[in-house]
Amino acid sequence: MTFLQPWLLAALPLMTLPLIIHLINQRRFQTLPWAAMQFLLAAKALSRGYSRLRHWLIMALRMLAVAALILAVARPLSRGWLALAAGGRPDSAIVIIDRSPSMQARQAAGGESKLDTGRRQVAAALATLRADRVMVVVDPVRGPQEVAAPEAIVDLATTGPSAAAADLPSLMRATYDFIRENAAGTTEVWICSDQRANDWRPDDGGWSGIRDAFAKLPQQVRFQLLAYSAAATGNVAVRVTSVRLETLGRDRRLVATITLSRQTEGESVALPVKFEIGGVTSAVDVKLDGHEAVLANHVIPLERSAITRGWGRVTIPADADPADNDFYFVYDVPPPRRSVVVAEDPASSRVLELMAGIPADRSEVDVEVVKPDSLATIDWNTVAAVFWQGSLPEGRNAEEVEALVKRGGQAVFFPPERPARGEFMGCSWGEWSDDAKATTAESWRTDQDLLANTLAGSALPLGEVEIHRSCALRGDLAPLATLAEGEPLVARAAGVDGVTFVATTPAARDSTLATEGVVLYAIVQRAIDRGLQSLGNARQLDAGPAAVEVNEVAWNRVAGGDAAPSTEAGWHAGVFSRGERLVAVNRPATEDTSPAVADERIDALFRGLSFARISGEAGDTDGIVQEIWRAFLITMLIALAVEGLLSLPRSHAHDPAGRRTRPLEAAA
Amino acid sequence: MFTERQTRSFLDPAVLARLAAVPLVARRPMVGTVSGRHASPHRGSSVEFAEYRKYVPGDDLRRLDWRAFGRSDRHYVKEYEADTNLRLVLVLDTSGSMDFGSGPLTKIDYARRICGALGYLASQQGDAVGITCVADRVVRSLPPRRSPVHLRLVFDLLDEAKPAGPTRLPEVLHEVAETVRQRAVVAIVSDLFCDPESLAAAFSHLRFRRHDVAAFHLLDPQELAFEFQRPTRFLDMEGGGSIFADPIDIADRYQRAMTEYLDAIRGIVLESAIDYQRITVDEPYEQVLARFLVGRAVARGLR
Numbered sequence: 001m002t003f004l005q006p007w008l009l010a011a012l013p014l015m016t017l018p019l020i021i022h023l024i025n026q027r028r029f030q031t032l033p034w035a036a037m038q039f040l041l042a043a044k045a046l047s048r049g050y051s052r053l054r055h056w057l058i059m060a061l062r063m064l065a066v067a068a069l070i071l072a073v074a075r076p077l078s079r080g081w082l083a084l085a086a087g088g089r090p091d092s093a094i095v096i097i098d099r100s101p102s103m104q105a106r107q108a109a110g111g112e113s114k115l116d117t118g119r120r121q122v123a124a125a126l127a128t129l130r131a132d133r134v135m136v137v138v139d140p141v142r143g144p145q146e147v148a149a150p151e152a153i154v155d156l157a158t159t160g161p162s163a164a165a166a167d168l169p170s171l172m173r174a175t176y177d178f179i180r181e182n183a184a185g186t187t188e189v190w191i192c193s194d195q196r197a198n199d200w201r202p203d204d205g206g207w208s209g210i211r212d213a214f215a216k217l218p219q220q221v222r223f224q225l226l227a228y229s230a231a232a233t234g235n236v237a238v239r240v241t242s243v244r245l246e247t248l249g250r251d252r253r254l255v256a257t258i259t260l261s262r263q264t265e266g267e268s269v270a271l272p273v274k275f276e277i278g279g280v281t282s283a284v285d286v287k288l289d290g291h292e293a294v295l296a297n298h299v300i301p302l303e304r305s306a307i308t309r310g311w312g313r314v315t316i317p318a319d320a321d322p323a324d325n326d327f328y329f330v331y332d333v334p335p336p337r338r339s340v341v342v343a344e345d346p347a348s349s350r351v352l353e354l355m356a357g358i359p360a361d362r363s364e365v366d367v368e369v370v371k372p373d374s375l376a377t378i379d380w381n382t383v384a385a386v387f388w389q390g391s392l393p394e395g396r397n398a399e400e401v402e403a404l405v406k407r408g409g410q411a412v413f414f415p416p417e418r419p420a421r422g423e424f425m426g427c428s429w430g431e432w433s434d435d436a437k438a439t440t441a442e443s444w445r446t447d448q449d450l451l452a453n454t455l456a457g458s459a460l461p462l463g464e465v466e467i468h469r470s471c472a473l474r475g476d477l478a479p480l481a482t483l484a485e486g487e488p489l490v491a492r493a494a495g496v497d498g499v500t501f502v503a504t505t506p507a508a509r510d511s512t513l514a515t516e517g518v519v520l521y522a523i524v525q526r527a528i529d530r531g532l533q534s535l536g537n538a539r540q541l542d543a544g545p546a547a548v549e550v551n552e553v554a555w556n557r558v559a560g561g562d563a564a565p566s567t568e569a570g571w572h573a574g575v576f577s578r579g580e581r582l583v584a585v586n587r588p589a590t591e592d593t594s595p596a597v598a599d600e601r602i603d604a605l606f607r608g609l610s611f612a613r614i615s616g617e618a619g620d621t622d623g624i625v626q627e628i629w630r631a632f633l634i635t636m637l638i639a640l641a642v643e644g645l646l647s648l649p650r651s652h653a654h655d656p657a658g659r660r661t662r663p664l665e666a667a668a
Numbered sequence: 669m670f671t672e673r674q675t676r677s678f679l680d681p682a683v684l685a686r687l688a689a690v691p692l693v694a695r696r697p698m699v700g701t702v703s704g705r706h707a708s709p710h711r712g713s714s715v716e717f718a719e720y721r722k723y724v725p726g727d728d729l730r731r732l733d734w735r736a737f738g739r740s741d742r743h744y745v746k747e748y749e750a751d752t753n754l755r756l757v758l759v760l761d762t763s764g765s766m767d768f769g770s771g772p773l774t775k776i777d778y779a780r781r782i783c784g785a786l787g788y789l790a791s792q793q794g795d796a797v798g799i800t801c802v803a804d805r806v807v808r809s810l811p812p813r814r815s816p817v818h819l820r821l822v823f824d825l826l827d828e829a830k831p832a833g834p835t836r837l838p839e840v841l842h843e844v845a846e847t848v849r850q851r852a853v854v855a856i857v858s859d860l861f862c863d864p865e866s867l868a869a870a871f872s873h874l875r876f877r878r879h880d881v882a883a884f885h886l887l888d889p890q891e892l893a894f895e896f897q898r899p900t901r902f903l904d905m906e907g908g909g910s911i912f913a914d915p916i917d918i919a920d921r922y923q924r925a926m927t928e929y930l931d932a933i934r935g936i937v938l939e940s941a942i943d944y945q946r947i948t949v950d951e952p953y954e955q956v957l958a959r960f961l962v963g964r965a966v967a968r969g970l971r
Contacts, residue, residue: 034902035765042925
């Protein structure tokens with residue numbers, strides 16, 4: 001419970017006044033000669049249980065009445081059942097709003113979304129608390145933005161729904177920076193979120209630093225989490241996993257893979273999935289059992305086959321969360337599958353060249369095999385992926401490969417025969433293992449990345465690949481596959497999307513990657529596929545920082561994101577064009593499947609800080625902070641009334657003063 | 669009658685003059701020594717017919733009813749009620765508790781007025797008046813006599829009575845019942861602060877001795893109401909110890925004990941046929957005595 005006038009609580013000791021008066025009264029006794037002693041003795045001898053109880057009840061009620069009066073004038077605030085953190089009116093209030101797509105879920109059809117409910121409740125709470133300054137944080141780059149009045153939070157365009165994940169750690173960092181530099185006095189940080197793991201990233205190593213930084217702040221900072229963690233029942237999300245344009249003679253067609261997913265398992269339903277491409281609509285029913293359904297390689301003939309580039313949208317019927325009911329995609333004639341194989345070892349070079357030169361479809365393929373010292377002849381701007389077996393690139397070569405990776409290309413490194421000391425993007429080769437015995441991969445990531453399961457759901461036969469020797473990896477790496485000893489077999493450079501290390505070579509002396517060619521083929525082709533995405537004129541981007549480029553004036557909005565200001569275009573789903581380039585911006589994939597973080601986990605993130613959680617539901621009409629002085633006044637009145645009743649003299653069946661015996665009665 | 673014009677603080681001539689209009693009568697036949705206005709158990713020469721009785725030799729022929737003889741040819745003697753005087757024994761409680769009074773009058777002051785007025789009225793109608801002052805024993809006593817001089821002695825005794833000591837009223841009443849040999853009106857003026865059971869036995873004893881018992885039960889308003897605001901140390905006026913109590917705390921239990929006691933007294937007086945008057949000392953005593961006298965007069969008229 002908090003108070004708007006907490007200093008008045010200093011008067012709480014006054015509640016002992018009745019007790020003090022009672023004790024003083026006890027000392028001020030009188031002495032009286034008394035005749036009717038026999039009745040006093042009888043009164044003393046009678047049971048005192050109820051009388052003593054009544055006496056102390058009266059005393060307690062008087063104290064309660066005084067306490068209730070003092071509490072009432074201190075203007076208490078109710079903050080729900082669980083949030084009983086002490087504290088008064090804050091000097092500054094910073095509101096962190098998670099406006100990710102999952103926050104648009106509704107509890108009932110046509111009801112208020114979690115985001116709207118949260119904004120309204122936070123605005124009402126801050127209006128009651130009357131903080132001097134109110135700031136809103138929705139973007140870590142811009143940091144807290146001051147609003148004129150708490151009520152403005154509800155209508156502010158920047159607090160509206162977006163397609164991007166929230167990135168709570170970054171928002172917290174921005175909040176911390178702001179408090180450290182600007183805010184003085186008590187600060188209250190309100191977080192309005194549905195606790196999704198992809199927004200909170202509880203495994204982010206930065207949380208401990210954030211926690212420590214807040215704990216060290218000189219001013220008092222209180223955190224209030226307004227949590228709407230209940231998952232929307234029956235909500236289904238639609239996503240285009242892949243789309244490609246195929247040309248068959250003079251006809252063109254789109255081959256799209258659609259994923260339907262839901263977090264709460266429900267009964268089997270057949271959902272009509274509607275495609276809108278160039279103004280033409282088609283639909284197909286997809287049966288959803290369990291959590292996920294995949295419509296793989298769905299073919300959509302294009303009527304105007306002359307058009308090679310365009311965009312489309314997939315929609316499903318409205319449900320609890322409207323934000324994940326549609327998905328934009330763009331398509332274009334795929335660029336040539338151009339890759340470069342740089343290898344010291346001819347055996348490896350040959351295998352990699354073969355793997356890269358056999359595409360899964362009839363795409364145009366170009367594989368260039370060069371020696372490390374002949375790289376200057378390569379036009380890196382058209383390369384989708386580079387497969388590098390040998391010492392890590394250095395000098396100008398390293399710069400070229402880095403540029404390739406940064407623009408979205410892929411680099412897959414295989415170890416050299418003699419590992420050198422050089423490193424690439426913080427990673428380097430160690431020593432070769434000299435185990436004579438062959439080993440196999442113990443585990444690998446099957447959900448995503450280069451070793452993911454096939455579209456049919458089958459796992460790659462990585463376990464069948466024998467590894468005769470492997471080279472150790474050093475640096476900040478995220479393993480995709482590990483050997484039995486725990487050493488990484490395939491790993492990605494952490495923090496960089498596009499640099500992969502394989503700890504052995506396809507050469508027969510090192511492994512059976514070449515003979516058990518499926519795994520290596522999948523790695524190579526998937527790397528080329530991923531690299532191609534950066535080369536084409538049509539690209540899919542996740543909303544948020546990854547799509548920040550579409551905020552530029554040169555980009556035109558083609559579809560979607562109407563409500564968003566142009567400076568925030570990259571945070572909203574839609575299609576954007578710039579010259580010949582098309583970009584489809586959609587919510588991140590994790591947004592569809594990410595579960596809510598457990599309350600205990602959230603509590604752990606704020607351990608050591610003043611933190612309280614208020615659980616809410618979308619559509620809650622109650623305020624989270626209310627003045628409840630009336631309740632205390634009523635309590636006081638009830639206490640006084642009961643005290644008055646208990647203090648009344650007890651009625652007697654026979655009133656000794658009120659009866660007189662008539663003589664005739666006596667005679668009778 | 670007051671030759672020296674001696675004034676008594678407990679006597680108000682105006683009150684006495686008004687009360688003299690109603691005679692003090694006994695509710696039971698009295699055995700007096702002289703003729704008076706009270707019924708006697710014996711036949712006498714009053715004008716009030718009592719009964720016919722068969723003539724026996726030796727009866728006064730003047731009392732023979734010749735008309736009855738003429739009608740029945742049998743000799744009957746006509747008998748009349750005898751009128752006699754009564755003996756009024758005033759029993760005044762002079763225990764320490766009688767000194768209590770929250771108003772202008774203490775209980776002993778009030779008792780003096782009751783006794784003085786009754787004694788005067790009885791004396792005026794030719795009845796014998798005696799007084800016994802009691803506490804834990806018979807403190808002082810004057811036997812019933814008819815003379816005005818004796819009445820003065822009674823008044824003197826009333827003047828000199830000082831409340832002191834504990835109460836042992838039941839025991840003293842047993843003693844009174846034994847010492848007053850002839851039938852009398854025994855008027856007890858006391859606060860009756862004693863055990864009701866033993867009091868009942870004493871009343872029965874007095875009734876057994878054919879006394880007409882009247883009890884004036886004096887109570888102070890504060891004893892009934894028990895309304896105090898401050899914690900109080902109560903000192904026993906009859907020499908007992910003291911009790912410290914918060915009156916607000918124990919008022920209800922005190923009232924309960926008082927009610928039980930008064931109920932017990934009420935039961936006793938109904939069983940013993942005592943002429944019982946419960947009096948709070950803030951009532952005018954004239955009103956109390958008028959009610960007492962009229963009540964007895966009416967009761968006699970009904971007989």
